Structure formats: C-alpha cells, structure tokens
Amino acid sequence: MRSPVSLCTGVTYDRSSIQHWLESGHDTCPATMQILSNKDFTPNLTLHRLISTWSRPLTVSEREVGVLIDKVGSERESETTCVDCLVKIAEFVSGCEENRRFLARYCGFLDTMVGVLRRNSVEIVVSESVVRVLDLILIENGVKEKLNGLILKSNNNCLSSILKVVHKGSLDSKIKSIKLLDSISVDNESKRQLAETEKLLSVLFDHLKTAEDQKLDDAILSILITLSATRSVKTQLVRLGLVQVLSNTLWNPKSANPNIEKAIKLLSMIVTCSEGRSAVSEEPTCAAGIVERIMKVKKTAREDGMVVVWSMCCLYKDSRVKDAVVTSNGVTKMLLVMQSENEGIVRRMSGDLIKVLGKDNKYGLGVYDSKTTHIMPY
Structure with a gap:
C-alpha cells in the first residue's frame, strides 16, 4: 500500500486497488460488502505517514551498528561523538522490529550502555541519549531482567546518572528514565533498593506536585505504585x-x-x-x-x-x-x-x-x- 484512502464505510484501501474495483463496475465496499452511498475517497494521512516512515531506507546497517557501539563504549571519544553515535543507534532501532531484536541480542550492547551511565560525571545529554536507546528495546525478552542486574548491582554512578535525567532532563527524557527505573523493579529487592536511592522519591514527588504534564504524572504514579510495597x-x-x-x-x-x-x-x-x-x-x-x-x-x-x-x-x-x-x-x-x-x-x-x-x-x-x-x- 502506497497511497491509502478511505471509503465512506471507513475502510482504508490502496488508491489504485480500490479505483480498479470501482471502475470494474462494483458499487460495494470489498471488506464489508455494503452498498456505497458515494464513491468519494478520503486520504488516510496518518497511515500514509506511518507507511512512509516504515518504508524509508535505513541510514545505518547492522555492521555499522557494531562500530557505533564500540565508539560509545570508548572513553576516548568526545561527548559530541558519543551523542551522535547514540542518535544513529536510536534511528537504527526505530527502523523496524528486526533491528530492535538484533540490538537487544547484540553481545555486550547492554553492558556498554550501562557502562556509559557508570562513568564519573557523565554529561546529562549523554545520559538522556542512553535512556532513549534503552527505552526502545525494553519490550524485548530478557532486557528488563538483564538491566536490573547491570544497573542495580553496579556502582552508585549509574543510578545517579538516571536520577539526574529524572530531575533535570527534558520532559521526554524524564518520562523515559522513570519508565526505565519502573521496568527494572522486577522483584522486592530491586524495589527496596530503588526506593532507598537518595532523593529519588522526593524528586518524583516534586514533579508530581507541580503537575507538569499528564504523561509525566502517569509515569510517576506508576512507579510510585510499584515502589509502595x-x-x-x-x-x-x-x-x-x-x-x-x-x-x-x-x-x-x-x-x-x-x-x-x-x-x-x-x-x-x-x-x-x-x-x-x-x-x-x-x-x-x-x-x-x-x-x-x-x-x-x-x-x-x-x-x-x-x-x-x-x-x-x-x-x-x-x-x-x-x-x-x-x-x-x-x-x-x-x-x-x-x-x-x-x-x-x-x-x-x-x-x-x-x-x-x-x-x-x-x-x-x-x-x-x-x-x-x-x-x-x-
């Protein structure tokens, strides 16, 4: 489907296909067989944008992803280079489901991402980029459990970096970082450990009190329910x-x-x-x-x-x-x-x-x- 259009019945078809159907003498909707009150088309702009996004060529290949991950993991690279690499990795993951699965299974990828968060005095823009990438693969099998072990059993720098994003990051980054913390609360011990993280509850409460955004409030209420065990x-x-x-x-x-x-x-x-x-x-x-x-x-x-x-x-x-x-x-x-x-x-x-x-x-x-x-x- 390249040019999605909807009939008066609300069903969407590819323009060339439905035109051929109607020009062949039919006066019904192929899916419902309802007689059409009119034969006008309404462009389905939302579906058209989704198709365009899905079908555009990827800017990064699987081979190049490995190079990008190595650069992100290298402390010799500059902050700007690290962020640029993470942006390209995020574009690759967003490309399709297969890319997301590939990255979730890529050996050492999660260790590298968490390793960046562990660094001393990591810049918030880098932490935000890492959180964005991790958010894209959280739904893959085993990712939450592995991140639970990597983040909660690492040094305090890791949680501190995520907390800094919760506190001072962009609105989207705040939401994603809170969802990340919520997702790694897979058992009572991890819930206890997160709840005892210095200033986490107070920062979450301060955001909730100011009612900045409905989606942010939703994420905060969800994690508070998780932690209130x-x-x-x-x-x-x-x-x-x-x-x-x-x-x-x-x-x-x-x-x-x-x-x-x-x-x-x-x-x-x-x-x-x-x-x-x-x-x-x-x-x-x-x-x-x-x-x-x-x-x-x-x-x-x-x-x-x-x-x-x-x-x-x-x-x-x-x-x-x-x-x-x-x-x-x-x-x-x-x-x-x-x-x-x-x-x-x-x-x-x-x-x-x-x-x-x-x-x-x-x-x-x-x-x-x-x-x-x-x-x-x-």
Whole structure:
C-alpha cells in the first residue's frame, strides 16, 4: 500500500486497488460488502505517514551498528561523538522490529550502555541519549531482567546518572528514565533498593506536585505504585504530602482518567498504614474526591476506591471521612455502586457503607434528601 484512502464505510484501501474495483463496475465496499452511498475517497494521512516512515531506507546497517557501539563504549571519544553515535543507534532501532531484536541480542550492547551511565560525571545529554536507546528495546525478552542486574548491582554512578535525567532532563527524557527505573523493579529487592536511592522519591514527588504534564504524572504514579510495597515507603510518601497531591489529582478537571485510577490505587495502598489513614482523615477532600469519581472509573479502580472509603468508614470508623462521604452525596453514589454490581466484594462494601452511614440520625437515610427514587438498596 502506497497511497491509502478511505471509503465512506471507513475502510482504508490502496488508491489504485480500490479505483480498479470501482471502475470494474462494483458499487460495494470489498471488506464489508455494503452498498456505497458515494464513491468519494478520503486520504488516510496518518497511515500514509506511518507507511512512509516504515518504508524509508535505513541510514545505518547492522555492521555499522557494531562500530557505533564500540565508539560509545570508548572513553576516548568526545561527548559530541558519543551523542551522535547514540542518535544513529536510536534511528537504527526505530527502523523496524528486526533491528530492535538484533540490538537487544547484540553481545555486550547492554553492558556498554550501562557502562556509559557508570562513568564519573557523565554529561546529562549523554545520559538522556542512553535512556532513549534503552527505552526502545525494553519490550524485548530478557532486557528488563538483564538491566536490573547491570544497573542495580553496579556502582552508585549509574543510578545517579538516571536520577539526574529524572530531575533535570527534558520532559521526554524524564518520562523515559522513570519508565526505565519502573521496568527494572522486577522483584522486592530491586524495589527496596530503588526506593532507598537518595532523593529519588522526593524528586518524583516534586514533579508530581507541580503537575507538569499528564504523561509525566502517569509515569510517576506508576512507579510510585510499584515502589509502595513496604510500610517505610508509604510512610515516607505520606510525610512528603502525597495524600494532598493525590486529592488534587482527583479534583483536577484536567486529570486524565488513567491518572485518576492510579491515584485511587495509590490511596488504597496508603490506607494500609496508620500514617496514611491519618493523612486521609485530615484531608477531607480526598474521600470526597473518590466518591465523586467512583462511577467514572474502571471496575478495578472502583474496587480500589471502595477499599479506601470502606476502610476509613467501616473498619476504622473515622467520623471526618464519614462526614466527607455524606456531604459529597456519598449515599446515593453507594446505592449506584450497589446497583451496578451484581455480586462480589464491591457490592458487599457498598452495602456495609450504607448501613454504617445510616446507623443514626446524623448519617441516617431518613434525613437524607435524595432525588434518586428509582434505586432501592435492598
């Protein structure tokens, strides 16, 4: 396919092929056999760009890649030469799937890349280029596991170089370096080691607090979920002010749904420690934000949100959270949740919440003025 065009049915064909079909007397879409209301073509510009990118000749051959890797690994080469070589390697990897596999299997390639990050006082522009190349091959089998061993078992310079990119690199480099760290967190030991890396959590939190970019926030929330496996990490994040930041994410109308769902997931992990529960109790907009979003997220996030609200209201009987839930029209939302779930833990938790919130007049359904008349909880 060289010149992709779409018919009125939305199906895309090569222009010469579909023209031949129609000129042969057909008046249907070949894929769907629908009769065409018109025979106009609409150029598929997105697919055309993808085809052009895929089919353009490679500027670097497999043989030349070996030479480039040797230059990158040589400390005698200048910073400019190193970056130029890494740019060419990235172009080669981006060329096609076969190139990516070739580079991932190339003997000594990953060792060379990590070796550059280990160097004393490596320039950030070089680290950014290395991170970009590594990001392109992370999906290949065994790469994450090997990088885990190379990065986490090397000297501290390696993590320091990546952290510098997280802290001061370009937006795209920050995202890629965070994803790199997240991908090498393959077991509890690596998660612990990364969480204990000096200033990593605080740098991640500072970026999240300033809400620079939705994609950056998504990467940060993902790695925080990965690292929040121990009580010490949860406590540290709570002390940094994570609950307030997550609450802001829930209430921010510009927050993307995946970020909202990850924020709720993090809160469900935070409330498993006493410091986290205290922070949720002291931040009244947090529970209210979960209630506000509870019917607008995917099922897994709805369960995470119910865990937070149920834990605070039913298990720990926090009066401030109860007030926040009721004030934010929470009883109606719990009824909606119950109606949407035929069975399972979420339905049981919503039933428990309705009972708890209806025990006395303060939270009772008798004094609750709901406009929702078609929902019956029992």
